Amino acid sequence: MNSCPVCKSKRIKLRYFLKLNESLGNIVDFKILECNNCNLLFSNLLDYPRQMDSIYEEEYFQKYDSSFKNNPKIRSFQKALDIVGQMRYSSGKLLDFGCAEGNFLILAKKRGWQVYGVELSKFASNIAKKRGLTVFNESIHDVKFQDNFFDVITLWDVIEHLSDLEGIFTEFRRILKKDGLLIIRTPNKNSIFHILANLSYALSFKTVTFPIKTMYHPDHLYYFSRQTLNKTLNKNGFKIKKLIMTDQTTMYSKNKFMKLIIWPIRLIGILLGRQHSLLVMAKKNA
Numbered sequence: 555m556n557s558c559p560v561c562k563s564k565r566i567k568l569r570y571f572l573k574l575n576e577s578l579g580n581i582v583d584f585k586i587l588e589c590n591n592c593n594l595l596f597s598n599l600l601d602y603p604r605q606m607d608s609i610y611e612e613e614y615f616q617k618y619d620s621s622f623k624n625n626p627k628i629r630s631f632q633k634a635l636d637i638v639g640q641m642r643y644s645s646g647k648l649l650d651f652g653c654a655e656g657n658f659l660i661l662a663k664k665r666g667w668q669v670y671g672v673e674l675s676k677f678a679s680n681i682a683k684k685r686g687l688t689v690f691n692e693s694i695h696d697v698k699f700q701d702n703f704f705d706v707i708t709l710w711d712v713i714e715h716l717s718d719l720e721g722i723f724t725e726f727r728r729i730l731k732k733d734g735l736l737i738i739r740t741p742n743k744n745s746i747f748h749i750l751a752n753l754s755y756a757l758s759f760k761t762v763t764f765p766i767k768t769m770y771h772p773d774h775l776y777y778f779s780r781q782t783l784n785k786t787l788n789k790n791g792f793k794i795k796k797l798i799m800t801d802q803t804t805m806y807s808k809n810k811f812m813k814l815i816i817w818p819i820r821l822i823g824i825l826l827g828r829q830h831s832l833l834v835m836a837k838k839n840a
């Protein structure tokens with residue numbers, strides 16, 4: 555990786571050099587790089603898009619709780635639909651890009667949206683299809699949606715996994731209506747979790763790597779702050795209309811012990827305004 559994936563600057567510095575826990579094809583080195591021009595944090599694994607696709611199979615989806623009961627993910631989806639409703643969008647065509655098993659689509663459908671999903675994992679898309687949803691298990695470029703088709707496109711914890719940001723945003727601009735809404739949730743690289751992980755790494759002279767490896771893992775290719783997410787959207791023809799910090803995410807562990815540790819840290823994050831995730835609502839530039 556010799557240039558920034560967003561601003562193309564060649565002024566790149568190495569932030570973290572982390573060994574992979576499990577080998578990923580022939581890849582050994584896992585580096586987190588920072589662009590000196592736009593400050594985006596990104597991974598050297600952007601150079602290996604094909605190996606990255608192999609990550610998203612059954613095992614990946616089973617790591618996360620996809621049930622509806624007491625699920626923070628479901629609560630956050632309901633809240634997002636409320637916000638979309640407040641922004642005067644309450645029906646029309648909605649695409650959930652990277653829809654996994656289709657939980658968000660089911661909720662949106664119940665509220666009257668005409669819903670579509672795109673999901674590259676065969677395992678997850680098959681579950682979504684069995685639930686009666688219209689889900690395409692192929693690249694969005696191959697689906698060939700009509701121009702100006704969607705009122706809303708959502709990406710829930712998906713943008714950080716995409717190797718070709720430019721190509722995806724170009725397609726979103728084509729298929730989204732003039733006044734359509736692009737909704738993106740992604741981890742916040744300035745969250746309390748990142749701060750504590752960075753601190754333990756620095757104070758231990760780079761010997762305590764467990765927290766940092768939890769924050770920076772091979773399937774995430776970018777680590778956005780509110781500033782770099784804003785720059786990335788601007789560069790790709792979108793303007794942020796609303797940005798909300800949220801600590802509800804799909805990333806919470808099923809492990810009870812981890813839950814006990816995470817809970818108070820979440821609370822401190824809320825108090826400091828350094829929550830786990832960024833949620834933005836953006837529109838196309840005129």
Ligand SMILES: [Zn+2]
Nearest residue numbers: 558561589592
């Ligand atoms: Zn840059």
